[in-house]
Amino acid sequence: DTGVSQDPRHKITKRGQNVTFRCDPISEHNRLYWYRQTLGQGPEFLTYFQNEAQLEKSRLLSDRFSAERPKGSFSTLEIQRTEQGDSAMYLCASSPSGGQEGRQYFGPGTRLTVT
Amino acid sequence: SQQGEEDPQALSIQEGENATMNCSYKTSINNLQWYRQNSGRGLVHLILIRSNEREKHSGRLRVTLDTSKKSSSLLITASRAADTASYFCATSKAAGNKLTFGGGTRVLVKP
Numbered sequence: 001d002t003g004v005s006q007d008p009r010h011k012i013t014k015r016g017q018n019v020t021f022r023c024d025p026i027s028e029h030n031r032l033y034w035y036r037q038t039l040g041q042g043p044e045f046l047t048y049f050q051n052e053a054q055l056e057k058s059r060l061l062s063d064r065f066s067a068e069r070p071k072g073s074f075s076t077l078e079i080q081r082t083e084q085g086d087s088a089m090y091l092c093a094s095s096p097s098g099g100q101e102g103r104q105y106f107g108p109g110t111r112l113t114v115t
Numbered sequence: 116s117q118q119g120e121e122d123p124q125a126l127s128i129q130e131g132e133n134a135t136m137n138c139s140y141k142t143s144i145n146n147l148q149w150y151r152q153n154s155g156r157g158l159v160h161l162i163l164i165r166s167n168e169r170e171k172h173s174g175r176l177r178v179t180l181d182t183s184k185k186s187s188s189l190l191i192t193a194s195r196a197a198d199t200a201s202y203f204c205a206t207s208k209a210a211g212n213k214l215t216f217g218g219g220t221r222v223l224v225k226p
Contacts, residue, residue, distance in 0.1 A: 004157075031211055042203050042216030043158070056213060091157060095211060102146055102210040106157040 002026070004107035006092050012113045013082055020078045021110045025094030032075050033104060034067055035091040036060065043091055049075060050097065082114045121204060121217040129225050134191040136220040138204030139184075145209045147180055149189050151200045152219075158203065161189075194224045 005024045013019050025032045030051050035043035046065070047057045051072035061067075064082075069075040079086055089111050093104040122137045140147070146165045150158040164171045164180045164187070171178045177190040191198055201221045205214035 033213060035214075035216075040219075042205075042218050043214075045213040045215065048213055089155075093158075097211055102207045102212065102214075103148065103160050103163055104214060105160070106150075108157045109155075111155070 004092055004094050004105050006090075006107040006110050008110060009108060010111045010113075012115065015082060015084060015114055017082055018078065018080045019082060019112065020076055021090055021092075021112075022074060022076050023092030023094075023107060024074045025092070026096075026105055027073075029094035029096050029105070030072065031095045031097055032069055033093045033095075034075070034077050035093065037089040037091055037109070038087075046077075079112075082112075084114050087112055087114045121202075121220045123220060124218065125221045125223070127223045127225065128194055130194060130196055132194055134194050134198070134222055134224070136189050136202055136222070138187045138189070138217050140187075140204075140206050140215075140217070141185065142206075143208070144182075144206040145212075146207050147178075147187050148205045148207070148214065149176075149178060149187075150203045150205060150216075152203065153200045161202075191222075194222075196224050196226045198222060199224045 007022045033048040034046040037043040047067050049069040064080045067077045089109045091109045093106045095104045148163045149161040152158045162173045164178050175192045180187045201219045203216050203219045205216045
């Protein structure tokens, strides 16, 4: 069990650019979640997958955001035409279906700064 | 939007003292979980309590849940400097579903 990994750990981009983040869940976990956390706040849910199916999307996930999990393993989160308000920590988590009643295992996060 | 509020928002105590923080939520839940986050890092799961449970212990942690009041508390006994972190409660309407987090309590344990 190597844990959930995220790449990159930090990203600085200019407003208007596109960015893509990657999350590798724990290998046997078929559920994968994305959250966003701004400074001093709790994480807010963005979207989650069971295997390759995207089961739920938050209204926070505007049309500039897209998430994929093409083979039910790693996932990518893309933000197009970034805005300063997108600056936040993007957290990925995974869990096994049916395991431990919903405990989620979080990665270290990707900190995005939009200048 | 977040599920509920945590109280207090910040807490400063001496090493060895107990730390208590509270969480309130708004809708019915399947379970409530507590997570810890060190500055700028990911979240670490501490404990999960199901909606039909009232109290749970794990090491120096004690969690209570009152579904009639839609509230939970986390007690850390005999605190250590290493307990300095932000603590978040999170609720789920069904096992495996998304988590809805509170705003967190920032705990400082002074040596």
